[in-house]
Amino acid sequence: MQAAEWARDITDILHGQDEQGALERLARLQPFDRAQVLAHMEPQDRLRLVRSMPVPLAAETLEYLEPETQYRILDHLDEPRAAALLQGMSSDTVVDLLLALHPLQAARLKAWLPPAYRERIDTLMTFPENTAGSLATIEYIAAREGWTVQQALDHVRKVGHDAEVVSYVYVVDARGRLVRVASLRELILADPHAPLTSVGRADVITVRATADREEAARLLTDYDFVALPVVDDQHRLLGIITIDDIVDVIHREATEDIQRLGGSVPLAESYFKTPVPMLFRKRVGWLLTLFIAGAYTSTVLHHFEGLLAQVVGLTFFIPLLIGTGGNTGSQTVATLVRALAVGEVTFRDMLRVLAREVATGALLGAVMAAAALIRAYMLGVGHQLGPVVAVTALFIVVWASMVSAVLPLLLHRLRVDPAVVSGPFISTLVDGTGLFIYFSVARALLNLS
Amino acid sequence: MQAAEWARDITDILHGQDEQGALERLARLQPFDRAQVLAHMEPQDRLRLVRSMPVPLAAETLEYLEPETQYRILDHLDEPRAAALLQGMSSDTVVDLLLALHPLQAARLKAWLPPAYRERIDTLMTFPENTAGSLATIEYIAAREGWTVQQALDHVRKVGHDAEVVSYVYVVDARGRLVRVASLRELILADPHAPLTSVGRADVITVRATADREEAARLLTDYDFVALPVVDDQHRLLGIITIDDIVDVIHREATEDIQRLGGSVPLAESYFKTPVPMLFRKRVGWLLTLFIAGAYTSTVLHHFEGLLAQVVGLTFFIPLLIGTGGNTGSQTVATLVRALAVGEVTFRDMLRVLAREVATGALLGAVMAAAALIRAYMLGVGHQLGPVVAVTALFIVVWASMVSAVLPLLLHRLRVDPAVVSGPFISTLVDGTGLFIYFSVARALLNLS
Incomplete structure (x- = not known):
């Protein structure tokens, strides 16, 4: 509603040859609203704005768009800019985008990522859709066992801009195993000279990457965490699952259960995005089965x-x-x-x-x-x-x-x-x-x- | 499962006259687990431990218990300790507890609270169950317009222990109106000497206390916030809604929809807590209506x-x-x-x-x-x-x-x-x-x- 109006306003400003004005209007919006506005604009206007936006702002906005829109934008930008945007997006969004694309398109995008990052993305992409690993993002803050509180805080200041969640700092040993977690609040309230191992707790609640995503949802909601570390079989930290992704999981699971209880195969997309032949296909199987049983x-x-x-x-x-x-x-x-x-x-x-x-x-x-x-x-x-x-x-x-x-x-x-x-x-x-x-x-x- | 075993272990330690050992075992657990363990213990053992626990630890544990268990514990403690625990609990838990009690019991507990706090609790208690206001907690961090970043951070250090969420600092004017929000991450990354008004953003996404709780859920999930400020008609800050409460709302709404879709009046309690006569009452109305219609x-x-x-x-x-x-x-x-x-x-x-x-x-x-x-x-x-x-x-x-x-x-x-x-x-x-x-x-x- 409001987003459509904003989109009209900003398009008018843009067409009045005041690109700077349009960008300033956009920049003032919340990332979610900015994405909604872009989604309501004509592709060429949208592209013009994304081309001129600062990279962090554009990357943050892209996070809230659907994979097909993300791809359409990235595909039309020149390669260095598209690569910068892709690297600016959080890794779980990138994984979702890559999984939604044709393998050839995905390979083209992946080639833009630095090798080390690409490797981690590849690991995350191996986890099937219903696992905890599929929800993980690698934008967490890790600190080393030997640091002091002050060193950890300095590190947060340095890398905090790129992190999804700065509420926790995960302490890993030399082999990348998760040994401790401290909240940002605990770090701020602690003596800066104290060793990092004196802050937070050593018995960290974690989830295996191969566990069901419902297990991750249960842990996050039971313990009231905003992020949950995901580990492999050797207890090495692979990524974190953030509460906003879990909220989506809870929504999706409820939708699937309701549709199943109604006697239909769950729809993969939202209602209006599911074409009539697909609605038919999702329903006819059970309807026929029930007819035969009946x-x-x-x-x-x-x-x-x-x-x-x-x-x-x-x-x-x-x-x-x-x-x-x-x-x-x-x-x-x-x-x-x-x-x-x-x-x-x-x-x-x-x-x-x-x-x-x-x-x-x-x-x-x-x-x-x-x-x-x-x-x-x-x-x-x-x-x-x-x-x-x-x-x-x-x-x-x-x-x-x-x-x-x-x-x-x-x-x-x-x-x-x-x-x-x-x-x-x-x-x-x-x-x-x-x-x-x-x-x-x-x-x-x-x-x- | 695990909680029941832990409860047995800790009860054994306690009965072996090693109260200190039992307390130490308990203190090492996550608050949620600690509450589960207490819920599995005999009332007199539970009470003995709660009596000896440090107040902040006990208050944090009580948060995760059901209102009836909370009351049973508070009711058996001596008044100063019970009052301290009640004050240590977060205000939304206190509101839920008070609303679950008989008015006379509630009045007795409320008398233990300082007058200013009691007044704010009373305000929160006026919002009907399905409103955003009913989910609000007053344990947020507020800062004044004229402060610097450093002053705000010092304030976080001072009051952060009692806050539910330290991820955001809410900036209010002299009349208590919400004028700005800054994330803790923004404060940490900013120049300490900068004025607070240079950090964060002025167009804060808020929800009216009288709005539907689903509106609050939608805003928190759309914008991926971990907390959402709740304001009155004059835009004065009343409290915040945290993401963990919204997760509960989403769960509850889905449960209600599923039960309604199955043709039953939603259960107020979980399945096993609902006695058979209540299951009967929730179902018989629709069953008879459908019979008559059929x-x-x-x-x-x-x-x-x-x-x-x-x-x-x-x-x-x-x-x-x-x-x-x-x-x-x-x-x-x-x-x-x-x-x-x-x-x-x-x-x-x-x-x-x-x-x-x-x-x-x-x-x-x-x-x-x-x-x-x-x-x-x-x-x-x-x-x-x-x-x-x-x-x-x-x-x-x-x-x-x-x-x-x-x-x-x-x-x-x-x-x-x-x-x-x-x-x-x-x-x-x-x-x-x-x-x-x-x-x-x-x-x-x-x-x-």
Whole structure:
């Protein structure tokens, strides 16, 4: 909104041949806003401004743009400037950009980086997308074991401009192993002449580069850190994960879980960036699977055709009873999938969860049985079918509670994302089994065969 | 896991009459771990340790405990010590604790606070739970406009121990209005003799205390800040919101959305802390509402009883067809609810969303029509009912797509959480209307009345 207006204003200034004025307006903005403004401008205007911006300012702005926009800009600049910008960007952004590009484009950009930096980027690029290593950035401040507090602070002053986070100084030994961490606050509050090893703490909370990114998120949020060091198997410091990247991870994981729970494969892009054929592809698989799984409802109904012909009234309650089962399952699954995701529940809680859900299901089932009974009388078939639908409602609700208590935990145990046990999945499962319960109860209570 | 083991070890040391040893073990842990260990210990052992811990260490540990545990500890300490601990805790934790207590208990604790501090706490307590103000803490570092960089740094050294975040220094004028912000990194890198007004920036990104907490979350994540100043209507600085509190907000909002999408009222507590009767209460309302809303499926079926008696085969496809409609709706709703929550989609995108969902629905409907046709032939009723179920499948899928594209956006516009349009809600809505579509199509294609 505001960014679009600013973009118009700045474009007007630029077109009025006051490039300096336009640059000054831009420079006053926050980096995020500046990026938004550039994203709203015409490519040639945007390029003209990026060409004239001081390199640190331009690099900082580029950080907030999408990889495709970053590439389009870098691709149109002359090589020394593009190389300077790329080196000015933080390493995790560079990694994301390189991974988003065609390998040939990526190779061209990488050639602009100094060899030592390129090597570290290559290491970070080897970690698969869901690992802690994939989130790491190398712009941290490292200090040597033998230094004093003053030496460390001088070092912060010297390299602090390029660091992502200056809140912590990581102390490494001669082999690059992380031996200590001190916060900037601790350094400032300490005696400048004290040895660095007297400040901060030696038992540093770290995450392995190969660990799941959710593990990193859990550590950062539990301990309220703003950055978490990432180490390799030899405890050598590879990089740090900053809290803002973790916030993105938490957002993304929640989005994926919600889309899975809705019965769709998670979208890789935001909603409007996903074209209709892709929306179709993400949904059709599950929809067809559920259709095929649900097809046996027809078999059950076909099997009980005689019963249905004898007592036509039974048909009236089919959608209502199986729908209630599906709804119950959907409630339970959503609660448990989330509890699993945030680590409140694990597989070892199975029996406890089952007991709780069966108890809750029994209470809910009793209420739904009463509702079903009332509904049968309202339809004028209460005398004949009331007991059948009431007993069925109770059984179906308890059954749905059991299924949806066990399945998410089981899948979590099998390392399948439990969110694939979506509401639609449980509904479909309960539809067929629910019908079977219904007709069995009907047969027993109505003394039919 | 680990915390439970540590708790056992430390309890053993304590019972071996080595209180000092137990305290030293505890002091070496991270605050979060220390709190976990205390939470795993027997109340009398826990109390004994908290009594002997240095106040800053104990206060820092208490921060990570639940309000009820915090109160149980404070309640058992002698008053001067309890008062010192309470004052040592950060103000947002104190506010959360006071709000969780019975008013009389809260009043007793508040009486221990110095009047000026109590007044600020009272201000923070007036902001409702979902506002930015409710997340604010007053442990920030403020500096005066007229100071030099050196004066500001000296001030950080003096008060930094008590601050939540030392990454920023907030510059206020004589009336307490926020006029500038400088990061600690900028201060350290600046000339110590420069005036404070030459460092940092004057256009500070702030949030009003009365704004929604999601607004604060959006600002902190967009701008990648670790703290965001909260101001009143006169732009006076009331407090700051730190990124770790925002991470909790993001977690909580995602949990609530997932539980709502599953068709349940969100739980106030974690899963195992919610007793079965409460689980029942959170679920029964929606379950009954959906039952009542779904009850008209019986009316529709009752209405078409004649048609069903003439063509019994129609019954076979009821669960499958309405289930497919519900599944389609559930997929769309989950995607849109999340897109609304993260701000990717707004009400003004209605027509665009509708067009995309109808297009996707038409593609999906065509596939499902083919699947339904095949299923009808497999059941041996394809010649008679094949065209009916195929046309119905197409219509129902497109219809479900339309309903679930429009409803979440409409609710969002009406300021109702769109997540209440859960999968179960859409399924129930589509069940009845889907049956109506089914029988209308059957009547038309089979030339029945």
